[in-house]
Amino acid sequence: INAEYMGSPELAPSPSRLFFFCFWDMSSTQASVGLDFTCVPDLLAARNQGRDQGFDFILVPLVHPRNRRRALAAQSQQQQQDAFTRSDLLLSAEEWSSVIVGKISDWINLDSPNSRIRMDSEAAFREEMSWAAHLAVPAVLLPTPTVSSPNFARALNSALARAYVRHDSWLRIPLVAPHSAPPGLVAAGGPESDPWEWWNNIRSICDHNPLLSVALEITSDCLPSQAHIRRWLGEPVKAVLLCTSAFRANEAGFPVLSRALQSLVLTFFSYNAQVVVVGKPRAYRGRAACVSDYRRYISMLYASRYLPTLTDQDRFEHPFRDYLQTPLQPLMDNLESSTYETFERDPVKYNQYQEAIQLALTERHSASETAVVMVVGAGRGPLVKRTLAASVATGRPVRVYAVEKNPNAVVTLRNLHKTENWGATVTVVATDMREWKAPELCDILVSELLGSFGDNELSPECLDGAQAYLKPTGISIPSAYTSYIAPVLTPKLFNEVKAHRDANHFETGFVVKLHSHFLLSEPRECFTFVHPNRDVQIDNNRYSRTKFPVALAALCHGFAGYFDATLYGDVHISIHPATHSPGMFSWYPIFFPLKKPTYVPSGGEIEAHFWRLCTRSKVWYEWCISSPENTPISNPGGRASWIGL
Secondary structure: OOOOOOOOOOOOOOOOOEEEEOOOOOOOOEEEEEEEEOOOHHHHHHHHHHOOOOOEEEEEEEEOOOOOOOOOOOOOOHHHHHHOOOOHEEEHHHHHHHEEEOOOOOOOOOOOOOOHHHHHHHHHHHHHHHHHHHHOEEEEEHHHHOOOOOHHHHHHHHHHHHOOOEEEEEEEEEOOOOOOOOOOOOOOOOEEEEHHHHHHHHHOOOOOOOOOEEEEEOEEEEOOOHHHHHHHHHEEEEEEEEEHOOOOOOOOEEOOOOHHHHHHHHHHOOOEEEEEEEOOEEEEOOEOOHHHHHHHHHHHHOOOOOOOOOOOHHHHHHHEEEOOOOOOOOOOOOOOOHHHHHHHHHHHHHHHHHHHHHHHHHHHHOOOEEEEEEEEEEOHHHHHHHHHHHHHHHHOOEEEEEEEOHHHHHHHHHHHHHHHOOOOHHHEEEEOOOOOOEEEEEEEEEOOOEEOOOOOOOOHHHHHHHHHHHEEEEEOOOOOEEEEEEEEEEEHHHHHHHHHOOHHHOOOOOOOEEOEEOOOOOEEEEOOOEEOOOOOOOOOEEEEEEEEEEOOOOOEEEEEEEEEEEEEEEEEEEEOOOOOOOOOOOOOOOOEEEEEEEEOOOEEEEEEEEEEOOOOOEEEEEEEEOOOOOOOEEEEHHOOOOOOO
């Protein structure tokens, strides 16, 4: 794209200082770009200029930058009678709420050691935030805080707590602290050198208010480490402020981005961040750039071949990104037809199952003998079909029992038995696998009872009962599975749970397609189950104590859970990030929240405790951490969430 972009030299000169921001969503085919002025003496002229040059939005100061007001009590009578800013009648309510993003005055210093400046700043800040709420602008841009800005945070928290404030507040944060690091590396010298710490201080004091987000400023192509960037992907970055100083010239003398910055911008596009280009247009190879050069480059970048092509899987999963779902209760509830259909759309899972069955038939059975296969929890029959396909592929005859407790799914199985001419090869059994009296023992026990955490849909309890149908030499597919946990930063999910305003949701594990998140450490093993379980006394209670080294300072909002299952031999299915089965979407991770986010410094450690506990009627999980601080145990006794037997 750098070589292809040529620009348009006939366009009018740009304003002295401007911003652009472009909005992205998955269904859009064209970037929407906006123009901002630092000083706007004529709002209507600015609006018309933006519209006439093809911009969709303008970003303006809420108050003239040089209007440094005193606190009301210190103002003269004339000052008190004068309007502190322009009238809202200049634009319609629709325009204020759709084409204007406001900026809080840069001169405001809420943490000044000078009490007069601090009091004047507090009064001006309240005034401007109230005015922004009155105008119903969609967002305001806040100045960059200092490393320690407690009064800034207090004033902001007070404003956000007011019922009439409904706009987003973008906190301006540099990607790399100025003068803090050599090229290509963020210094690790403490909070002063890590802008994430500046953001986290404000966010924490404001009690993780969902209206508070980040405008991340990039001033050059000197980028921090990939870990620092990935951490920002877990945060609510609503805008990327891309300075003109970060652009370079192509051979034709037009502004372009380095490949590293292209990749970064495109990554933030996929997180629905808005891109803002900041600063005066610059001269490149003797040619002065103009306003539209940057806008057109961003639009071309958006539409370029570097934007990942959306697959059917992407389109399927997109609505579920960061959407909390309660895990299924397949033993207590009968699944609906649409749920079966969703699972059956996943070809990867069933391809892996068929490969495992074929391998087992080939290694353990000859063509002269009939292998007995029991599919327990047969649903609408996908594993029955794959078992028959494996039989044909290997030339090994099979006799199949399809065991299913859901009477509605049994209707489908019996219709398939007739339409597919299964005949004596398949027997449909309408009963609970735990209560069935099998007429014979089987060679292979096949099931798809796994949940997002491996055992959270009671696969151990079901298969422990069903293994009574196995011959002494029989096998189970899957033969083993291990759950994994990892501490995760995900303010979006934390606020989703918090929005329910009750303790129970913080003691529930949710299935979720994790998107806006950052893993503080690599996932580590939690619980393992092996089938068939030949223990004399079977006990499915488990306890895991796990330590996680944390390289980069972060907040822990809870734990992400995954599983890796061995079907047979070396055939696996997995949602573990490092071994995820490509293209498989039947399972999303599980999220175990913490009631209070826990700060972990760089080089720190998290010690997590997880329990899987059972009674005759239910199974549940409990969890807590004991380092870097102790937290109460979540879900004691299964009081908030459990899986019924």
